[in-house]
């Protein structure tokens with residue numbers, strides 16, 4: 001079998017199937033409509049399809065074990081025996097134990113789900129408690145390797161590397177690294193015995209800030225694994241940024257290949273140059289962006305690759321990270337503007353780019369396709385550009401909070417501890433059906449609008465009945481909080497099948513921001529105004545903020561993200577002004593993704609937070625003092641960005657807190673946050689109905705950190721995934737609890 005790496009590879013590939021076949025199969029298995037064997041048959045079919053596709057594309061080194069029923073970090077946990085006792089105790093089959101860790105079982109809570117670096121993929125956090133004894137279990141990588149080999153395809157199994165595995169675990173600690181490395185050593189030996197010639201170990205944790213001890217540990221790991229007598233050749237892959245001091249550490253180990261992301265970490269090149277020469281190692285150059293959907297500038301990539309060939313004995317070309325983060329195949333998108341299509345590359349197209357680049361590095365650039373024509377003039381919008389150029393700091397400033405708070409109180413006359421919700425109400429089967437009928441053409445636009453208006457009316461009446469203070473229209477008309485705006489803004493495109501795995505069987509279809517952004521017409525005003533016409537209580541307008549819109553889209557790379565964020569902010573600003581003119585007195589601008597796109601290295605975080613906060617303020621500073629601006633944040637630990645949350649200058653911030661036990665309030669108090677705050681007092685991620693006294697307790701705890709006149713009572717996120725019975729019961733408890741705390745704090 002070949003011992004050289006070859007010219008081209010990818011670090012991983014989408015596993016959901018071109019038509020989300022895996023999602024359907026896994027969900028059918030969960031629902032009990034297919035059995036384990038049928039699930040496995042579908043899975044094997046999907047794996048074979050990927051391998052054959054990669055081979056037919058003439059990719060030299062083909063990865064395996066990149067398939068997963070749920071998550072590759074969970075797969076690695078299983079491979080090293082890190083299955084917590086509470087799941088082992090269930091005595092289920094290996095497959096059902098695996099799904100129990102991901103989805104819970106009986107009363108056992110799942111492993112925690114958290115974001116995979118700065119992507120929209122979420123992994124399950126391994127729990128490395130004292131009860132875990134690491135034991136090698138290489139059955140999955142070995143059987144997938146054998147499966148590919150039976151098809152005549154030699155593959156390179158991929159595993160999360162031991163250091164990254166522990167750093168991503170709970171607790172995040174390298175204390176048990178030496179022990180774990182011995183388990184990896186046994187796995188590598190087993191792979192070698194199965195015929196594996198190359199293995200890929202992913203160590204992306206080292207593109208984030210790491211201590212010297214942690215970097216030493218990395219060196220120790222790969223020195224130890226490198227010394228093994230019977231092992232495959234080792235390719236250590238890193239991605240999502242610059243390796244920094246971990247690069248010379250890795251270069252000092254006996255591993256045969258090191259992968260570097262030259263897209264998200266262009267500085268890796270200079271660092272490599274400074275470290276040269278480095279013996280017979282292969283450098284796997286991540287030149288094709290695996291994290292975004294734009295075509296590669298092939299000539300620029302070759303130039304970088306050529307710089308590398310002067311430094312290393314052998315250079316191979318790869319995707320910058322796994323292609324897991326992009327949709328499968330562009331060729332099925334037939335409704336996109338051809339001028340956009342020719343600028344895009346999804347996973348399949350990126351494989352072709354990698355192969356082309358690998359060949360060009362060896363044989364020269366003669367066969368590279370012609371460069372793209374300039375972008376269509378229509379994608380540049382002069383009015384937006386002029387507006388952006390003329391902005392001054394005053395456009396991101398409102399009057400002082402004291403003045404605003406007084407004006408808002410005079411106008412809104414809210415009680416102490418006002419009650420509200422985060423925006424969405426249950427997305428019922430009827431709502432989804434209406435949307436499907438609209439798409440299928442069996443319901444016309446007017447009919448659809450009627451159904452949505454009926455839902456708004458229902459939601460308003462329900463909230464009045466429950467006695468909430470600030471109402472919402474319920475967002476029935478929104479398929480998704482980003483897509484809804486993307487569909488109405490210039491500069492955005494939507495795909496038909498551009499699905500990307502978010503977690504488990506859940507996939508999202510991010511819009512593409514390809515050109516200048518502008519609002520064609522008001523986007524939410526008729527809905528909010530209609531809702532407001534039904535009640536004398538204030539109805540909150542509901543917008544998605546610029547940072548979140550960018551975070552959940554594929555964003556153009558031909559201008560700084562901050563400029564694109566400001567363009568989106570200007571469109572939202574126009575919307576807030578129109579909402580205000582339509583009689584809306586409270587406007588919420590959601591930024592759940594604020595923390596999510598925080599750069600991985602501390603040195604880059606301030607610049608990001610500055611423009612992110614600036615864009616939010618640009619979006620929200622166009623309204624009068626007596627219009628109350630809310631924001632909502634969730635899905636994260638916010639400790640790291642707490643000063644940025646303060647800097648948003650929203651009048652009221654609602655924040656996920658029910659799971660983190662109100663710690664966020666102490667954090668806010670510590671930095672002197674002095675405006676309104678609504679810590680979530682009902683965890684909407686679970687179907688459990690919180691009791692009145694439980695909410696009372698949470699509010700009383702909150703009052704110790706924040707005075708009651710600045711405190712709001714609300715759930716910790718939107719209610720779209722819940723059902724009406726739970727929502728009614730829970731909100732009833734919430735209103736009663738607020739009443740009780742008001743009268744007896």
Ligand code: GLN
Pocket residue numbers: 422423424475481542590592632633634717718719720
């Ligand atoms: N307003 C949105 C909703 O209620 C907020 C969703 C979110 O925070 N992810 O659905």
Ligand code: ZN
Pocket residue numbers: 422592632633634635716717718
């Ligand atoms: Zn939320």
